[in-house]
Amino acid sequence: MTQTPPAAPAEVDVKPKGLAVLKVAFRERRTLAMLLLGFSAGLPFAMLIGTLNAWLTEEEIPVATIGILSWIGLFGAFRFLWSPAVSWTPPGIGKRFGRRRSWLLVLQVIIAVALGLVALSHPGAGVLGPLAMGAALGAFAFATQDIVIDAWRIEVADEKTPIDLLSTIYQLGYRTAALAGGAGSLLLSEVIGWPGVFLTAALLMGLGIVGTLIAPEPVPSSRTAIARERRGSPRLRLIVLVATLAAWAWAAFMLVRFMVTALTTSPAPSAGTFTGSWGPWIVGATVVLPAALAGLIVWKGRAATAAEASAAPKLADTLYDAILAPLVELMGRLGWGAVIVLGLILTYRITDGVWGPFAFPFYMGDTGGALGHTAAEVALASKTFGVIMTIVGIALGGWALLVIGRMWSLLLGAVLSAATNLLMMDLALGAPVIGGFMSATGLYGLFGAVGVGEPLARLMLAIAGENIAGGFAGAAFVAYLSALSNRTFGAVQFAVFISLALLIGTLGRGALGELIDAQGYAPMFMIAAWIGVIAIVFVLIEWVRLGFEARKIAREGTATV
Incomplete structure (x- = not known):
């Protein structure tokens, strides 16, 4: 009688999960x-x-x-x-x-x-x-x-x-x-x-x-893996490369010209004004245009064969691998989802970036609902207490990423960022809500015990909420962008993501300044909160997209078994 061999033991999932990751990671x-x-x-x-x-x-x-x-x-x-x-x-x-x-x-x-x-x-x-x-x-x-x-x-x-x-x-x-x-x-x-x-x-x-x-x-990616993104004909790749290099040369010229002007002209032009005026055009020429051309390559061209990828690269291919291959890989991976990802990146942190330049005028000014605090008070509330609260927010964001996951954390960060703009709006309106809350909870007495008066206490409470939310959202956002970047092309892809996130906040600042002059600070914070709602919508759509992609990968994996 032939014995049936014993079944192989089932594999045990020993991957750390949740906060257990911390115990493993800090070794x-x-x-x-x-x-x-x-x-x-x-x-x-x-x-x-x-x-x-x-x-x-x-x-x-x-x-x-x-x-x-x-x-x-x-x-x-x-x-x-x-x-x-x-x-x-x-x-x-x-x-x-x-x-x-x-x-x-x-x-x-x-x-x-x-x-x-x-x-x-x-x-x-x-x-x-x-x-x-x-x-x-x-x-x-x-x-x-x-x-x-x-x-x-x-x-x-x-x-x-x-x-x-x-x-x-x-x-x-x-x-x-x-x-x-x-x-x-x-x-x-x-x-x-x-x-x-x-x-x-x-x-x-x-x-x-x-x-x-x-x-x-890190173990470097093989040249063959990078060269796999050489899609399309050599002629198409060369045309796209030349167009991209021309756009980047124009951007470099604009930057150098501004720097020379800044050093040789009195009064010097403002970097913020330059970024607001030319930043979107530079990003369009150096990111959006190459990304669109990369999408054209993905649509028109096939991936390089193993023999083509292993061949010694010419100068044009070397430049293509460094500059365009990261964008081609990204567009090929995201497809139509690139529009959703772009929308999320452009709106997620704009609630902070769009009114950031007006923070100190709001804290220290005396018109339009500004608070009229001294420089010393603002230094205590924003530069010391505020930074500590940001660190608290980052720690909470890290905890959330490990416990509830990346997309839940990203969504919660977007909700908090939008909502905490209403704290600043309340301050601009005379703090009826914050003041009532602090009176009811005895927080005025707590702050008073350490020598902090009521106006500064209200500012510190609002900054605490704003910075905790910002730290939480920042941790989730950086984690999302890092995960979105391919390991092979992470340097270029993440740099593009961060540059887009930094520059988009410059749009509309001139109009916001005019709005503040005409109507005060409160409407600005309401606008920032509504922009935050748009970010929430993009996070939800991106979550659906990622779920769709995960199910598609699972079906393809099942089909190949």
Whole structure:
């Protein structure tokens, strides 16, 4: 009698789930590296975009001169223009440290040197050359570092350290650096002076270097996998490449021309005005047009065969692989869903971005429903308490990502971001709701016990709600964008996503300024809340799309079994 062999034991799912991911993840060096790299990304931004202006203001540098330096923020907004460059490995140290870590080490050293140049300048004596050089060099370097960190995060994520967790840890490190580089720098400047503050920041970039050294180097994608996106005929690819390079050359010309004008004209033009006027056109020429052309390639052309993909690339194909292949892959993967994804990206964080430039006039002004607080009160409420609340929101967002999932977290973040605009609207109307709530709950007494008066207490409560919601939504949004990016093309794809999210907030600011002058601040917050409702709708549609895609993949998988 023939015995039936015993059945193979069923596979046990040992993947960590929910908060159990934390226990597994914090045994990993990737999480510590991510925290330090997040700090390395946030510190130079806080020092060069915000804290530097505080030093210049204290030295009584004219506002027009400070405006000249505002253009360095353009490096962050238009980082996607040079994001393909990080697909190549730096010569020399690349063989020892790998592509991603080599770039990080080079850029972190450049940032430290740039902060040192700023520290050695003497703005009070009118010596602004080293300061401007250091600020520009540092801004370009930290914008490029962001590209590499984003790519590293996408490439090293796996089931033990999922992208949601790494994105949250990155945000925590970034915001901690913002607190240290903002409120911490202001306090430290009273003790060691501003040069000492910037030298300290240069030394603190060593934490980023430590993070780079302990970070594992991702396994690079094969050239064959990248070349698979060489769809269509060589002639079609060449036409699309030339059109894209022409559009990018025009964008680079516009940026360089603005920077030269800013340095040679008095009064200097505003970077915010330039971004608002030309930003949408630049994005259209350098992102929307190439994406549309990439969609044409997907529609018209077949994927390269294995033999074609393994052939030695010509210069045109090398440029195509770096610049257009990421967009071709994205459009081929998303298809019609690209419209939904674009709508979500453009609306999700606009509730914060669209009224952000008006925050300090709202807090400190005395017309149109503005609150009339002092600079010291705003520094306490926004730059210290507000940043702490943002960190709380990020932590809650990370918890939600692990427990309820990415799309639930994204939806909740959109709802909170829209709703908390109503807190600011209530302040602009005299705080009838917030004031009544604080009286009924005894919060006025709690704030009073630490020396905070009622007007400032109302502002701090509103900022707490706004920043917790912003931190929560930010964690969910970065996790979503990271998951949306392909590991092979993460550097370019994520840079494009972030640039779109940053630039869209500039649209409509001029009209909002006119609205504030005519009707006060309250209508602006109502408009921001309604835009948030549009983001909620896009999240719901995207959720349906992802479910449809998951079911389609499941059916195809079943059909092949």
